[in-house]
Amino acid sequence: MTVLKTAARTLGLIAALSALSSIAIADAAKGPLRVGTNAGFAPPIEAAVAVAKAQGLDVKLIEFTDPVTPNTSLANGEIDLNYFQHKPFLDVVKAARGFDLEPVGIGIANKTGLFSKKYKSLDELPVGARVALAGDPFNFGRGLELLEAAGLIKLKPDHGPQVNVDAVIDNPRKLKFLEIDFHQLPQSLNEVDLAHGYTHFLKASGVIDPHAALFWEPINPRYGIVFVAQPKNKDDPRIAQFIKIYQTAPEVRAVLDKQYGDLYVRLWERE
CATH class of the missing domain: 3.40.190.10 (Periplasmic binding protein-like II)
Structure with a gap:
C-alpha cells in the first residue's frame, strides 16, 4: 500500500512539474x-x-x-x-x-497653452492674427476649443468631438487658423502671431520658455x-x-x- 501511495505521489509530482514546465515554455514563447x-x-x-x-x-x-x-x-x-x-x-x-x-x-x-513670441497678452492680438494649430483633425479641434476657452472665438454648442472651422460661429478678431504639423508647432512661433503649444515639444525645441503661456488649457483627464x-x-x-x-x-x-x-x-x- 505504501509503495502504491509513493508511486501515486511521484506521478502527481511529475504531472505538476510537467504542467509548470509547459507554462514556462508557453511564457517563454511569448x-x-x-x-x-x-x-x-x-x-x-x-x-x-x-x-x-x-x-x-x-x-x-x-x-x-x-x-x-x-x-x-x-x-x-x-x-x-x-x-x-x-x-x-x-x-x-x-x-x-x-x-x-x-x-x-x-x-x-502634458500641459498645453497658447503661446506667442510677438505679444505679451491675448489682448494685444491684432485683427487678422495668424494662429497655428495642430494639423491632425482631432488636435486641430482641441486647439479651437482652447481658443474658445480663452475667449477668442465661439463654437457651436453641439459641435461634437471632432471640431473644425465650420463650428466657429463667432470670430471677432478674424483670426486666421493655420494647420501645422503637430511636431512643427514650436518652430511656427517664429512666423505666426499665436500657436497652440505642447510644452514637452516647446521644452525640447528651445524656441520659447514653455512656462510662458498667455493662456493655459485646463487639465482634462x-x-x-x-x-x-x-x-x-x-x-x-x-x-x-x-x-x-x-x-x-x-x-x-x-x-x-x-x-x-x-x-x-x-x-x-x-x-
Missing part, C-alpha cells in the same frame, strides 16, 4: 513584451524598460516617428502595447481604421496619454507589471521630472 512609443515619450519608457529588466521582465522598445504606425503595428500584432496618444485621438483612429484597441492604463497629461493594447491582451500580467513600473518606479519618476519639470500631471495619482 518572447519580450514589445512596447511602441515615439521620441516625445521615449525617455521615461526607456527607464521603465531598464527597471523591468532588473525585475526579470524582458521588454523590447520600438520607437516610431509618426502617429499612424504605432496603432497599425499594434492592431497587426507586431507590438503588444503602445504609449503615445490620448483616448480621443485613439477613438478617431479606431473609427477611421476599424482597429480593435483599448486603453489598459493611464499615464501623464481625457487628454491623458494612455497605454493601449488589443482587448485579448488586456489581462496580460506583463502589461500590468510594466504599467505599474511606469507609474511607481522612482527611476521613472526621476526621468519624468527631468524631462517635463512641472509641466506635466501624473494622472494615476488623481484616480
